[in-house]
Amino acid sequence: MTDERVILVTGARKGVGKALALHYAREGARVVGLSRTEPDWTDERVEHLLGDVSKEDDVVRAISHVKARYGRLDVALNNAGIASMNHALLMPGRTAQRIVDTNFMGTYLVCREAARVMMRRKFGRIVNFSTVAVPLGLEGELAYAASKSAVESLTRILAKEVATYGITVNAVGLTPTDTDLIKNVPKEKIDGILRRLAIGRLGTIEDALWAVDFFISGNSGYITGQTLYLGGP
Amino acid sequence: MPSQTLVNEIAQLALKNLDAEGIKTPEGKGPDTIRLIGADAVCDSTSLVAFLVGLEDQVNEQFGTQIVLLDDRAMSQKHSPFRSVASVAEFTATLVEEARGGAS
Numbered sequence: 001m002t003d004e005r006v007i008l009v010t011g012a013r014k015g016v017g018k019a020l021a022l023h024y025a026r027e028g029a030r031v032v033g034l035s036r037t038e039p040d041w042t043d044e045r046v047e048h049l050l051g052d053v054s055k056e057d058d059v060v061r062a063i064s065h066v067k068a069r070y071g072r073l074d075v076a077l078n079n080a081g082i083a084s085m086n087h088a089l090l091m092p093g094r095t096a097q098r099i100v101d102t103n104f105m106g107t108y109l110v111c112r113e114a115a116r117v118m119m120r121r122k123f124g125r126i127v128n129f130s131t132v133a134v135p136l137g138l139e140g141e142l143a144y145a146a147s148k149s150a151v152e153s154l155t156r157i158l159a160k161e162v163a164t165y166g167i168t169v170n171a172v173g174l175t176p177t178d179t180d181l182i183k184n185v186p187k188e189k190i191d192g193i194l195r196r197l198a199i200g201r202l203g204t205i206e207d208a209l210w211a212v213d214f215f216i217s218g219n220s221g222y223i224t225g226q227t228l229y230l231g232g233p
Numbered sequence: 234m235p236s237q238t239l240v241n242e243i244a245q246l247a248l249k250n251l252d253a254e255g256i257k258t259p260e261g262k263g264p265d266t267i268r269l270i271g272a273d274a275v276c277d278s279t280s281l282v283a284f285l286v287g288l289e290d291q292v293n294e295q296f297g298t299q300i301v302l303l304d305d306r307a308m309s310q311k312h313s314p315f316r317s318v319a320s321v322a323e324f325t326a327t328l329v330e331e332a333r334g335g336a337s
Contacts, residue, residue, distance in 0.1 A: 116286050
């Protein structure tokens with residue numbers, strides 16, 4: 001078993017996931033990235049695995065690999081997520097299903113498998129990702145917000161079910177952040193969301209990093225089942 | 234039906250796993266009388282989860298399988314396969330045999 005902290009980051013190919021992977025690699029952790037496609041970047045402390053979080057076999061295989069290779073898993077960051085803005089009456093069923101499969105089922109499957117490894121050492125930190133679209137009830141984001149709302153429920157309930165094994169489960173509620181996730185969202189829509197936040201600006205990757213740092217700190221063992229929204233929705 | 238040898242082997246794994254989880258079992262009792270759930274159970278809900286996860290891991294490691302103990306079949310049986318060490322061993326052995334391609 002490695003003596004180094006092992007951190008799993010889903011959706012590590014780009015955006016917030018890439019930043020999280022590189023941030024914790026720089027801090028000396030062994031990072032395992034899980035993405036559907038190969039990233040266009042490498043780092044000697046980051047191992048990339050290919051897999052789709054919405055597919056149970058992919059998740060089981062990835063976490064089994066982590067367990068076999070590193071013998072431990074300290075932190076799981078469930079960053080992988082997709083969004084699609086659409087009026088509810090125009091949303092194709094398949095799109096809504098894909099969003100729920102990736103955002104909710106993907107988070108659930110990774111949580112389940114990660115916690116099973118973490119419980120052996122009686123320590124673990126799981127951070128899920130939600131969105132301010134949940135408390136704001138953003139129109140046009142029904143499937144996305146509903147899937148993240150499910151992630152928040154999962155976070156609260158799982159926190160209770162795994163607390164006895166020394167595992168905390170929390171979520172960060174992101175604001176629109178300058179990543180690919182919002183590249184197709186019209187500017188006026190983004191501006192409308194920002195006007196509804198206490199701090200009316202786009203989130204930065206550093207904002208997300210800081211919130212994750214807080215949750216996975218060794219000092220945060222008494223903090224669980226929480227969703228921390230950025231920006232003040 | 235799985236072979237009795239396999240069932241016994243898994244029962245021994247289960248007993249070792251109960252011990253590893255710090256779950257005390259009554260002395261002198263065999264796998265068929267060590268209850269995991271219900272009245273006189275040796276596990277509470279928390280330790281039962283840890284026991285099943287540990288057993289599943291060990292079985293998959295030892296037999297090179299990818300079985301999942303808490304599958305739909307386990308949940309839908311009239312009598313829970315997790316009621317005793319003997320029943321969990323028999324259920325697990327069935328899954329192992331199926332995974333090895335020996336399902337009838």
